[in-house]
Amino acid sequence: MPMMRLTCTSLTLALALACSTVACAGQAPEPPGSGHRDIDKVNGGIKLPAGSSAGDVSTVNGGISLGDGSRAGQVENVNGGIDLGDSVTVESIEGVNGGIDAGKELQVKRGIETVNGGVRLAAGADVGGDLTTVNGSIELDHARIAGRIEIAAGSIDTGRGSHIGGIKVSKPGGSNWNNNRLPRVIIGPDSVVSGDIVLERETELYVHDSARIGAVRGGSARPYSGDRPELD
Template sequence: MNRTLLSLALVAASGLAFAHDPGSPGRDIDKVNGGITAQAGQAYGDLSTVNGGIDLERGARAEDVETVNGGIEAGDDVATRDVSTVNGGIRFGQRARIEGGLETVNGGIYVDRGGSVRRGVETVNGAIGLVDTDVGGGIETVNGDVTVGAGSHVKGGIHVEKPTQMGVRWGKQRVPRIVIGPDAVVDGPLVFEREVVLYVHASARTGAITGATARRYDGDRPPQD
């Protein structure tokens, strides 16, 4: 978890926040309780809340977008810097422009067609899905599925970390499913510190694979496990 998420978690624990004028474009919006909506076509500074979701309507622009307990939903043609949440998913529409990275702990991340993420995409317990999207800083997860969808380009590779053993785990752990889709490219190593099921399309290109054996497939979708 990065410093931003840690600081937000501390704010939640303390019950403190610093409020700015939520009605002025280009200004920061900080809350403890309640959601935030960035209106279509408007420009904002940092958007942060502790208990609430954040919606960015079509064409909205913002700097850092952060919450602790809530999801982040963005429409088409949205531009941001870093985007992070602890308990919630992150979902962007088409042609997203993310100058930083995307990060969540308990929740999935999805970026639709034409997206660009300059840095990395990270989850702990959540799936990652990309469609025709470029990622500049790699993909990291622990327990999430990963789909590098058709036409996507990931620089920096893929890293699936070994889960930390905290106490006793009952039953069999779920095995993450990793899919590298048609015409997708992963520049850099694919490192798997735990068991995964890895499918790589015949038209895809990847770096060196460690810790898993790729299963090649043709067609639009990989086989069902």
């Protein structure tokens, strides 16, 4: 997903959520979003208990927490973090200001995107689309990202044994952007990037000897062995 679209949709998301009405959560676990009422708030956090289900879950000001084994449709937040327990299933995740932290075996049918905030997915995450952030770090472990991972600033660490459709480091826009800190991408042991790695700005790219990647466009990779590269 292009970075330009992220910045354009952030305001749209905030306005849409601010105009929404408050609804109640559903109860019985079923496929995410099917037959369950949405939970919409403007001010205040949302907590979905373990093993429960809801439709779309969204808030403007406040955190979102989904308990172990819970299911939901689209999860959207403007100002606040998103915390997901183990074995959570959702349609998609979108945030503006706040990090996304998920437990083991997360299932996301479509994609994950945030503007300002990191994304940490514990072992076994399966994302059916792209994983995108503008400002923040992305940390994975034995994950499958069917689409592309994209950042403008921050870092990507695939961890061990992850499978990713492609990687892009976008050129940031805006006259006030701080270019002093270079983005960093680490392709960990036994990880696979099936598509290209596209670097639109100078990037520190480290690739483990056991990893397999596509073509690197716009830069070059530094090979490493062992658990971690020797960082500059």
